[in-house]
Amino acid sequence: METITTEQIHEKLAECIRQSGMTQRELAQKLNVTQQCISAYVTGKKLPALDTLANLCALLDVEADYILCLKKY
8 A cells, every 4th residue: 555645635636726727716715715725725835624625526526535645547
């Protein structure tokens, strides 16, 4: 089993956010967080809380397993 790092999770999360076609501001409004939070997710400074991650996955139409590097797609 390969160890999963927070850096890998940050990379997947940032990739999904960038590919969403939504601006950071739009995502922030839909998730009821600040734009600075979304920016911190993209830059790797912060990981979302579990409930925010779940809502972000639903909004981006991506499985949490992908962002958490548990499945390769």
